[in-house]
Amino acid sequence: MRIQFPPSEIDAWVRQFYVPTAALLIQPTTYKAELGTIAANANAYDQITIPDGVDFVCIGVQADFDNVNSLGDLFGANMQLTDSSTENPFFSQAAPIALTSSFIWDSSITDAVQALSYPRFIPGNSSIAVSVTGDSAQIDLLTISLVGFKIRKLG
Protein backbone atom coordinates (compact mmCIF):
# COMPACT_ATOMS: atom_id res chain seq x y z
CA MET A 1 0.00 0.00 0.00
CA ARG A 2 1.09 3.51 -0.54
CA ILE A 3 0.77 5.22 2.80
CA GLN A 4 -0.38 8.79 2.86
CA PHE A 5 -0.04 11.42 5.55
CA PRO A 6 -2.91 13.90 5.31
CA PRO A 7 -1.87 17.03 7.22
CA SER A 8 -5.11 17.10 9.21
CA GLU A 9 -4.48 13.53 10.41
CA ILE A 10 -0.88 14.36 11.30
CA ASP A 11 -2.27 17.29 13.28
CA ALA A 12 -4.64 14.99 15.17
CA TRP A 13 -1.98 12.29 15.66
CA VAL A 14 0.71 14.53 17.14
CA ARG A 15 -1.63 15.77 19.84
CA GLN A 16 -1.33 12.46 21.70
CA PHE A 17 2.19 13.57 22.68
CA TYR A 18 1.04 16.81 24.32
CA VAL A 19 -1.53 17.91 26.87
CA PRO A 20 -4.90 18.27 25.09
CA THR A 21 -5.06 22.02 25.53
CA ALA A 22 -1.55 22.72 24.18
CA ALA A 23 -1.34 25.28 21.40
CA LEU A 24 0.89 23.80 18.71
CA LEU A 25 2.56 25.27 15.66
CA ILE A 26 2.98 22.44 13.12
CA GLN A 27 5.04 23.26 10.06
CA PRO A 28 6.43 21.13 7.22
CA THR A 29 10.21 20.92 7.32
CA THR A 30 13.29 18.97 6.29
CA TYR A 31 16.36 18.05 8.29
CA LYS A 32 19.39 16.84 6.43
CA ALA A 33 22.59 14.91 7.00
CA GLU A 34 25.52 15.82 4.78
CA LEU A 35 27.69 12.76 4.29
CA GLY A 36 30.08 14.46 1.87
CA THR A 37 31.94 12.47 -0.74
CA ILE A 38 32.18 8.80 0.12
CA ALA A 39 35.11 6.89 -1.32
CA ALA A 40 34.57 3.38 -2.65
CA ASN A 41 33.67 0.98 0.16
CA ALA A 42 34.25 3.66 2.79
CA ASN A 43 31.99 4.47 5.75
CA ALA A 44 30.42 7.84 6.37
CA TYR A 45 28.45 9.11 9.33
CA ASP A 46 26.50 12.20 10.21
CA GLN A 47 23.98 13.10 12.85
CA ILE A 48 20.79 15.10 12.52
CA THR A 49 20.08 16.99 15.71
CA ILE A 50 16.55 18.00 16.59
CA PRO A 51 16.95 21.16 18.65
CA ASP A 52 15.57 21.63 22.10
CA GLY A 53 12.09 23.17 22.14
CA VAL A 54 11.06 21.59 18.83
CA ASP A 55 9.80 18.07 18.12
CA PHE A 56 9.94 16.41 14.72
CA VAL A 57 7.61 13.94 13.00
CA CYS A 58 9.45 12.18 10.19
CA ILE A 59 7.35 10.82 7.34
CA GLY A 60 9.87 10.35 4.53
CA VAL A 61 13.50 9.93 3.50
CA GLN A 62 15.25 11.22 0.43
CA ALA A 63 18.81 10.88 -0.87
CA ASP A 64 20.58 13.30 -3.16
CA PHE A 65 24.06 13.19 -4.61
CA ASP A 66 26.18 15.09 -7.09
CA ASN A 67 27.49 12.58 -9.63
CA VAL A 68 24.98 10.81 -11.84
CA ASN A 69 27.55 8.14 -12.64
CA SER A 70 27.08 6.73 -9.19
CA LEU A 71 23.42 5.87 -9.72
CA GLY A 72 24.19 2.14 -9.70
CA ASP A 73 26.17 2.59 -6.53
CA LEU A 74 23.09 3.67 -4.64
CA PHE A 75 21.90 0.11 -5.17
CA GLY A 76 25.04 -1.17 -3.49
CA ALA A 77 25.60 1.54 -0.87
CA ASN A 78 23.92 0.68 2.43
CA MET A 79 22.34 3.05 4.92
CA GLN A 80 21.02 2.81 8.45
CA LEU A 81 19.09 5.44 10.40
CA THR A 82 18.86 5.22 14.18
CA ASP A 83 16.74 7.36 16.41
CA SER A 84 18.72 8.22 19.57
CA SER A 85 15.60 8.83 21.66
CA THR A 86 14.59 5.17 21.51
CA GLU A 87 17.75 3.59 20.05
CA ASN A 88 15.37 1.97 17.56
CA PRO A 89 16.78 1.69 14.03
CA PHE A 90 14.59 2.39 11.02
CA PHE A 91 15.66 -0.85 9.32
CA SER A 92 16.49 -4.32 10.64
CA GLN A 93 19.94 -3.93 9.11
CA ALA A 94 21.71 -1.43 6.86
CA ALA A 95 20.09 -1.61 3.43
CA PRO A 96 20.64 -0.13 -0.02
CA ILE A 97 19.89 3.57 -0.24
CA ALA A 98 17.78 2.78 -3.28
CA LEU A 99 15.56 0.61 -1.10
CA THR A 100 15.27 2.88 1.89
CA SER A 101 14.91 6.33 0.37
CA SER A 102 13.95 8.01 -2.82
CA PHE A 103 16.69 9.65 -4.84
CA ILE A 104 17.25 11.73 -7.91
CA TRP A 105 17.66 9.51 -10.96
CA ASP A 106 19.42 12.11 -13.07
CA SER A 107 19.65 15.85 -13.39
CA SER A 108 16.12 16.20 -14.70
CA ILE A 109 13.95 13.55 -13.06
CA THR A 110 13.23 13.69 -9.39
CA ASP A 111 11.54 10.85 -7.61
CA ALA A 112 8.90 11.58 -4.99
CA VAL A 113 10.00 11.39 -1.39
CA GLN A 114 10.00 7.83 -0.09
CA ALA A 115 7.32 7.68 2.56
CA LEU A 116 7.73 5.71 5.75
CA SER A 117 4.90 3.35 6.65
CA TYR A 118 4.09 5.29 9.78
CA PRO A 119 5.18 8.64 11.19
CA ARG A 120 8.07 8.58 13.62
CA PHE A 121 7.93 11.06 16.49
CA ILE A 122 11.40 12.31 17.38
CA PRO A 123 11.50 14.54 20.45
CA GLY A 124 13.53 17.71 20.67
CA ASN A 125 17.05 17.55 22.04
CA SER A 126 17.62 14.15 20.44
CA SER A 127 19.20 13.02 17.21
CA ILE A 128 19.07 10.63 14.29
CA ALA A 129 22.31 8.90 13.37
CA VAL A 130 22.83 8.41 9.64
CA SER A 131 25.48 5.89 8.62
CA VAL A 132 26.34 4.89 5.09
CA THR A 133 28.73 2.31 3.68
CA GLY A 134 29.74 3.08 0.11
CA ASP A 135 29.75 0.69 -2.82
CA SER A 136 32.57 -0.01 -5.27
CA ALA A 137 32.64 3.53 -6.66
CA GLN A 138 32.81 6.96 -5.11
CA ILE A 139 29.56 8.78 -4.34
CA ASP A 140 29.89 12.54 -4.51
CA LEU A 141 28.28 14.83 -1.96
CA LEU A 142 25.62 12.54 -0.61
CA THR A 143 22.86 14.21 1.36
CA ILE A 144 20.15 12.31 3.24
CA SER A 145 17.07 14.35 4.06
CA LEU A 146 14.35 13.53 6.54
CA VAL A 147 11.09 15.10 5.54
CA GLY A 148 8.24 15.78 7.91
CA PHE A 149 6.74 18.24 10.33
CA LYS A 150 8.29 20.42 13.01
CA ILE A 151 6.15 20.96 16.10
CA ARG A 152 6.60 23.86 18.45
CA LYS A 153 4.57 24.31 21.60
CA LEU A 154 3.33 27.85 21.89
CA GLY A 155 2.87 29.74 25.13
Add this chain to the structure above:
Amino acid sequence: MLNFCSFQEIDRFIAQNYSLKQRPRVDNYSVIVPVPATADGSSIDVPFRLNGNADFLICSLGFVNVAGLAVAQSTIQIVENGSNEKLFDSAVSIRTICSTQAQGDFPGIRRIARGSALTLTFSNVGGGVSANFFAMHGVNVYVYG
Protein backbone atom coordinates in the same frame (compact mmCIF):
# COMPACT_ATOMS: atom_id res chain seq x y z
CA MET B 1 -1.21 0.96 -7.46
CA LEU B 2 -3.88 -1.05 -5.73
CA ASN B 3 -4.38 0.79 -2.49
CA PHE B 4 -3.66 4.16 -1.04
CA CYS B 5 -4.44 4.70 2.59
CA SER B 6 -3.79 7.05 5.43
CA PHE B 7 -1.32 5.96 8.10
CA GLN B 8 -4.27 6.01 10.46
CA GLU B 9 -5.49 2.78 8.84
CA ILE B 10 -2.58 1.23 10.72
CA ASP B 11 -3.90 2.71 13.97
CA ARG B 12 -7.33 1.29 13.19
CA PHE B 13 -5.81 -2.14 12.46
CA ILE B 14 -3.98 -2.03 15.80
CA ALA B 15 -7.13 -0.96 17.64
CA GLN B 16 -8.90 -4.01 16.19
CA ASN B 17 -6.13 -6.47 16.99
CA TYR B 18 -4.71 -5.28 20.31
CA SER B 19 -6.41 -4.34 23.56
CA LEU B 20 -5.85 -1.06 25.37
CA LYS B 21 -4.42 -3.14 28.24
CA GLN B 22 -1.62 -4.23 25.94
CA ARG B 23 -0.62 -0.57 25.47
CA PRO B 24 0.70 -1.10 21.94
CA ARG B 25 3.33 1.38 20.76
CA VAL B 26 4.14 1.70 17.07
CA ASP B 27 7.32 2.60 15.20
CA ASN B 28 7.96 2.59 11.49
CA TYR B 29 10.32 -0.27 10.61
CA SER B 30 11.59 -2.19 7.61
CA VAL B 31 12.67 -5.82 7.75
CA ILE B 32 15.57 -6.19 5.34
CA VAL B 33 16.34 -9.59 3.82
CA PRO B 34 19.58 -9.85 1.86
CA VAL B 35 19.56 -12.56 -0.80
CA PRO B 36 22.91 -13.91 -1.97
CA ALA B 37 23.81 -13.94 -5.66
CA THR B 38 21.69 -16.56 -7.39
CA ALA B 39 22.45 -17.95 -10.82
CA ASP B 40 19.90 -17.55 -13.58
CA GLY B 41 17.47 -20.45 -13.53
CA SER B 42 18.08 -21.40 -9.91
CA SER B 43 16.36 -20.79 -6.56
CA ILE B 44 17.57 -20.05 -3.09
CA ASP B 45 15.87 -20.28 0.32
CA VAL B 46 16.79 -17.53 2.77
CA PRO B 47 15.66 -18.09 6.36
CA PHE B 48 15.19 -15.05 8.58
CA ARG B 49 13.59 -14.24 11.91
CA LEU B 50 11.66 -11.27 13.25
CA ASN B 51 12.62 -9.37 16.39
CA GLY B 52 11.50 -11.09 19.54
CA ASN B 53 10.21 -7.90 21.12
CA ALA B 54 7.69 -6.63 18.56
CA ASP B 55 5.04 -7.91 16.17
CA PHE B 56 5.55 -6.69 12.63
CA LEU B 57 2.86 -5.40 10.30
CA ILE B 58 3.77 -5.60 6.62
CA CYS B 59 2.43 -2.67 4.61
CA SER B 60 4.51 -2.93 1.42
CA LEU B 61 7.39 -4.77 -0.18
CA GLY B 62 10.46 -3.41 -1.90
CA PHE B 63 13.28 -4.93 -3.88
CA VAL B 64 16.61 -3.91 -5.35
CA ASN B 65 19.36 -5.72 -7.15
CA VAL B 66 22.72 -4.40 -5.91
CA ALA B 67 24.05 -4.07 -9.44
CA GLY B 68 20.94 -2.24 -10.57
CA LEU B 69 19.92 -5.15 -12.81
CA ALA B 70 16.38 -5.96 -13.81
CA VAL B 71 15.05 -9.30 -12.63
CA ALA B 72 12.27 -9.85 -15.11
CA GLN B 73 9.91 -12.69 -14.16
CA SER B 74 11.93 -13.71 -11.12
CA THR B 75 9.70 -14.68 -8.24
CA ILE B 76 9.50 -14.62 -4.46
CA GLN B 77 7.51 -16.45 -1.86
CA ILE B 78 7.62 -15.88 1.90
CA VAL B 79 6.48 -18.62 4.28
CA GLU B 80 5.97 -18.52 8.05
CA ASN B 81 7.84 -21.62 9.17
CA GLY B 82 5.70 -22.60 12.15
CA SER B 83 2.27 -22.31 10.56
CA ASN B 84 3.45 -22.89 7.00
CA GLU B 85 1.32 -19.86 6.06
CA LYS B 86 2.37 -18.44 2.75
CA LEU B 87 2.35 -14.74 2.01
CA PHE B 88 1.20 -15.45 -1.54
CA ASP B 89 -0.88 -18.30 -2.88
CA SER B 90 2.04 -19.26 -5.10
CA ALA B 91 5.40 -17.66 -5.83
CA VAL B 92 4.77 -14.30 -7.40
CA SER B 93 6.71 -12.18 -9.86
CA ILE B 94 8.77 -9.57 -8.08
CA ARG B 95 7.54 -6.98 -10.51
CA THR B 96 3.97 -7.82 -9.56
CA ILE B 97 4.31 -7.36 -5.85
CA CYS B 98 7.38 -5.22 -5.22
CA SER B 99 8.39 -1.90 -6.60
CA THR B 100 12.03 -1.47 -7.52
CA GLN B 101 12.34 0.86 -4.58
CA ALA B 102 9.60 0.39 -2.07
CA GLN B 103 5.91 0.53 -1.48
CA GLY B 104 4.88 -2.04 -4.04
CA ASP B 105 1.38 -3.28 -4.64
CA PHE B 106 0.88 -5.12 -1.40
CA PRO B 107 -2.83 -4.64 -0.95
CA GLY B 108 -3.26 -4.46 2.80
CA ILE B 109 -1.73 -4.98 6.22
CA ARG B 110 -0.38 -8.39 7.25
CA ARG B 111 0.53 -9.17 10.83
CA ILE B 112 3.48 -11.44 11.63
CA ALA B 113 3.99 -12.43 15.25
CA ARG B 114 7.13 -11.39 17.10
CA GLY B 115 10.02 -13.80 16.85
CA SER B 116 8.49 -15.63 13.88
CA ALA B 117 10.85 -17.60 11.70
CA LEU B 118 10.23 -17.17 7.99
CA THR B 119 11.78 -18.33 4.76
CA LEU B 120 12.02 -16.24 1.64
CA THR B 121 12.39 -18.22 -1.57
CA PHE B 122 13.87 -16.32 -4.49
CA SER B 123 13.79 -17.89 -7.94
CA ASN B 124 16.02 -16.17 -10.44
CA VAL B 125 14.41 -16.74 -13.82
CA GLY B 126 16.86 -14.38 -15.47
CA GLY B 127 18.44 -10.98 -15.40
CA GLY B 128 21.75 -11.52 -13.67
CA VAL B 129 23.28 -13.33 -10.75
CA SER B 130 24.23 -10.53 -8.38
CA ALA B 131 22.85 -10.17 -4.88
CA ASN B 132 19.42 -8.74 -4.12
CA PHE B 133 17.83 -7.07 -1.15
CA PHE B 134 14.19 -7.40 -0.19
CA ALA B 135 12.46 -5.08 2.21
CA MET B 136 9.23 -5.62 4.04
CA HIS B 137 8.19 -2.09 4.97
CA GLY B 138 5.77 -1.58 7.79
CA VAL B 139 5.65 -1.04 11.52
CA ASN B 140 6.85 -2.73 14.67
CA VAL B 141 4.19 -3.05 17.35
CA TYR B 142 5.65 -3.17 20.85
CA VAL B 143 3.29 -4.45 23.52
CA TYR B 144 3.79 -3.51 27.16
CA GLY B 145 0.69 -4.80 28.93
